[in-house]
Amino acid sequence: MRDQLEALQELAKIDRGFRQFDAELEELRGRLEELRADVSRIRELLDREKGQLDEVERLRGQAVVEATDLGERITRSTGRANVARNTRERDAATREVEVLRKEREERQQRAGDLEKGVGDVRDSIARHEEDFKKLAEALESEEKHVSTRTAEIAVLREEIERARADVTKKVRADILRKYEGIRSRKGTAVAEAIDGVCRGCNVSLPPQFYAKLMAPLDVMQCPSCLRILLARPAGAGAVTS
Numbered sequence: 099m100r101d102q103l104e105a106l107q108e109l110a111k112i113d114r115g116f117r118q119f120d121a122e123l124e125e126l127r128g129r130l131e132e133l134r135a136d137v138s139r140i141r142e143l144l145d146r147e148k149g150q151l152d153e154v155e156r157l158r159g160q161a162v163v164e165a166t167d168l169g170e171r172i173t174r175s176t177g178r179a180n181v182a183r184n185t186r187e188r189d190a191a192t193r194e195v196e197v198l199r200k201e202r203e204e205r206q207q208r209a210g211d212l213e214k215g216v217g218d219v220r221d222s223i224a225r226h227e228e229d230f231k232k233l234a235e236a237l238e239s240e241e242k243h244v245s246t247r248t249a250e251i252a253v254l255r256e257e258i259e260r261a262r263a264d265v266t267k268k269v270r271a272d273i274l275r276k277y278e279g280i281r282s283r284k285g286t287a288v289a290e291a292i293d294g295v296c297r298g299c300n301v302s303l304p305p306q307f308y309a310k311l312m313a314p315l316d317v318m319q320c321p322s323c324l325r326i327l328l329a330r331p332a333g334a335g336a337v338t339s
């Protein structure tokens with residue numbers, strides 16, 4: 099029984115290594131996803147800002163055209179005032195010129211405000227383009243790292259897979275089936291029993307059961323979590339029995 103339990107312990111160690119690889123890859127992929135999401139968020143923001151810039155520029159152009167039109171109308175009305183045949187006509191033309199001048203002033207003011215708006219949006223775009231560049235670089239280097247590490251892990255896995263095959267040869271077929279069954283349900287198939295407690299589920303084991311576990315005649319499973327138990331007397335190091 100001792101050699102069987104030793105082989106199971108070795109198997110559990112190998113499987114723990116596999117789980118660590120899985121966790122590492124999952125974490126790396128998660129980070130990559132986050133970076134990709136950041137990059138696409140900032141790309142969308144830039145698209146929105148560029149649309150905004152087009153709109154502000156269009157409005158500014160419109161205000162400039164309107165101010166120019168008003169200038170032409172002012173010239174025409176001024177001309178009319180100069181050739182007015184009587185005071186009434188001249189006063190009317192002069193009033194028109196005043197109204198038009200006010201309107202032009204308003205359009206020029208608006209064009210100036212929009213010009214400032216254009217500058218602000220451009221600044222913001224420049225800042226976000228800088229952020230985008232940095233993030234895209236970070237993403238690229240992270241992608242390289244993940245692909246390198248994924249390849250490394252694939253190689254390591256193959257090696258460990260071979261070692262695992264050797265270990266499984268040492269385990270009795272019925273015990274191996276039991277081990278794999280528990281592992282597929284629980285993630286881990288083996289638990290240490292220390293000071294009368296199963297460390298897989300932290301449930302206290304019945305004293306007689308625990309006593310038997312110290313020199314087991316067969317594989318013993320935790321009555322609570324059903325993991326295969328490896329006894330470790332209090333104060334001892336890792337299980338060697």
Ligand SMILES: [Zn+2]
Nearest residue numbers: 296299320323
């Ligand atoms: Zn348990």
